[in-house]
Amino acid sequence: MSATSTNVALYRTLLSATTSGARVYGFVGVAVVQLIVSWMVRGSGDRVQGALTMIDAFGLTLTIPLAALVFGTASLGDPIEDGTYVYLWLRPLRRAAISAAAFASTLTLVVPLAVLPTVLSALVIAEGPRLVLAAAVASMAAAVAYSAVFVLIGQLTRRSLVWGIAYLLIFEQFIARGGRGVGFLSLHSYAVALVQSISHQEMRLAYFGGVTAAVVLATVTVAMLAISMRRQRSMTVA
Amino acid sequence: MTAPIIAFRDVSKSFKGLVAVSEVSFDIGPGVTALLGPNGAGKSTVLRMLVGLTAPDRGTVSVFGHDPRSNTAVLRYVGLVPQQEGVFPRTRAIDFVRLAAVLNSVDDPDAAARMALEAVELDPDDTRFVDQYSKGMRQRVKLAQAIVHGPSVIVADEPLNGLDPRQRQRLIRIFQRLGAEGRCVIVSSHVLDEVERFGSQVLVLAQGRLAAVGDFRAIRDLMDDRPHLIRLRSDNLRALTSALLARGIVRGVQFTDADTAEVAVDDVALFRRSIAPAARHLDCSLTEVAPLDDDLESVFRYLVAGPGGR
Numbered sequence: 001m002s003a004t005s006t007n008v009a010l011y012r013t014l015l016s017a018t019t020s021g022a023r024v025y026g027f028v029g030v031a032v033v034q035l036i037v038s039w040m041v042r043g044s045g046d047r048v049q050g051a052l053t054m055i056d057a058f059g060l061t062l063t064i065p066l067a068a069l070v071f072g073t074a075s076l077g078d079p080i081e082d083g084t085y086v087y088l089w090l091r092p093l094r095r096a097a098i099s100a101a102a103f104a105s106t107l108t109l110v111v112p113l114a115v116l117p118t119v120l121s122a123l124v125i126a127e128g129p130r131l132v133l134a135a136a137v138a139s140m141a142a143a144v145a146y147s148a149v150f151v152l153i154g155q156l157t158r159r160s161l162v163w164g165i166a167y168l169l170i171f172e173q174f175i176a177r178g179g180r181g182v183g184f185l186s187l188h189s190y191a192v193a194l195v196q197s198i199s200h201q202e203m204r205l206a207y208f209g210g211v212t213a214a215v216v217l218a219t220v221t222v223a224m225l226a227i228s229m230r231r232q233r234s235m236t237v238a
Numbered sequence: 239m240t241a242p243i244i245a246f247r248d249v250s251k252s253f254k255g256l257v258a259v260s261e262v263s264f265d266i267g268p269g270v271t272a273l274l275g276p277n278g279a280g281k282s283t284v285l286r287m288l289v290g291l292t293a294p295d296r297g298t299v300s301v302f303g304h305d306p307r308s309n310t311a312v313l314r315y316v317g318l319v320p321q322q323e324g325v326f327p328r329t330r331a332i333d334f335v336r337l338a339a340v341l342n343s344v345d346d347p348d349a350a351a352r353m354a355l356e357a358v359e360l361d362p363d364d365t366r367f368v369d370q371y372s373k374g375m376r377q378r379v380k381l382a383q384a385i386v387h388g389p390s391v392i393v394a395d396e397p398l399n400g401l402d403p404r405q406r407q408r409l410i411r412i413f414q415r416l417g418a419e420g421r422c423v424i425v426s427s428h429v430l431d432e433v434e435r436f437g438s439q440v441l442v443l444a445q446g447r448l449a450a451v452g453d454f455r456a457i458r459d460l461m462d463d464r465p466h467l468i469r470l471r472s473d474n475l476r477a478l479t480s481a482l483l484a485r486g487i488v489r490g491v492q493f494t495d496a497d498t499a500e501v502a503v504d505d506v507a508l509f510r511r512s513i514a515p516a517a518r519h520l521d522c523s524l525t526e527v528a529p530l531d532d533d534l535e536s537v538f539r540y541l542v543a544g545p546g547g548r
Contacts, residue, residue: 005340006340006341006343009337009340009341010341013326013337016326016328016329017326017327079326082322082324083320083322083323083324084324084325084326086291086318086320086322087325087326087334087337087338087341087383088341089291090289090290090291090313090316090318091310091313091338091341091342092310092311092312092313092314092342092343093310093341093343094310095310233308236291236292236293237286237291237292238291238322
């Protein structure tokens, strides 16, 4: 058996364990609403502003971080919680592969359920390709960074959902909106900065330039995954 | 002298200041070894350290001379049947066991999974999900995933818990067969009779310490030889206890009521043989003879404290 087979088995197991009907149907429902609202916005007033609002308020603020939170924390958190993690961890394999598989399985769900609807929403409303490109790049970058953060939180704490919601609702929605001083700790502000940089449209809460935003989001992703992989070696498994 | 398969050296482990395992040392070789102890004695902690799920605070644990926690390669030779019930949701037994085979890099995982399920007397073609199985069947699925890669060390944490007698007998037979194949099988239990049926080496753990090590018969003798406390009730209790004291059958008497006393007995077999004839000889009726410390907890307490520690 090759390492690839092992990694694929890990990925499929974590994906299957994370994919519950209720979670998936919930996000499908939100995506449908997102597209219906987009259709309505398309026929009313300023389409550029409407598209930016939908990308930010629906995608980058709501569905992408929430999907990453739900599926990311569950990817390792659920098996750790229900005791099945031991069947993955106690094997003669590189334990970093478990974190990589959890990250990949999270993205497998977040991309079609949250990133794709956001891009489609931009496609429905926007008149040119620039806004669609901005939506695609920013949504994908946000999904990757949020997923890495929430996979790690799911691994480190048993109350990952509570911590994640606290971060999204309290920090990102209230504290981080207070200005650049605290905004630098908000992934949302970097994602919005990417939209602004690519679309050349001014966005609220976009404190940083496009390059800075891309570098920070990439760095956060790599750092969170590295911590998760390292933590695999020292963690105590129930 | 051959090196032990498993070696614990002065191993200690605490959780939030509570000592779970204290300065435990032992070696384990091939065959079935039972880890016996009451609930909370530290059995699961010992087993979890043995397979590397948690690290000892002090001391060393080795499997085939390697630390199972840092050297994941040694896990190729280890299979664990964990205590927890959970298996992956919506999973058939064959898929669950096949996953274990793949993650252990077994060459032909499909064939290995079928063989492992047949070895534990389960049908590989059963289409039900594992969470629809009975508890006994789930335990055997867990055992199948532990043996699918042909490990030399098989560790099972309370595998007989909650099983009916027929299922227990079946699992015990499987463990005995694995031990007879020359594998090192370690099974924990808090039930003395279960351990007796393994007919194995025994490690007795109590209050986080190793209380006794050896062949099961030696441990059983040790347990029978300890002083026992027995409650007697009779209509002529003073005469009866005086006679027993005079003949050295009991070594202490404490009256708790006019017709009730607790007697300390060193040789419980001699006491059993002597009590009825003594009562008959004195023409008194004997209305109660009840052991007060025959539960496992007191047996383990005695083994920890030793003969002078009561």
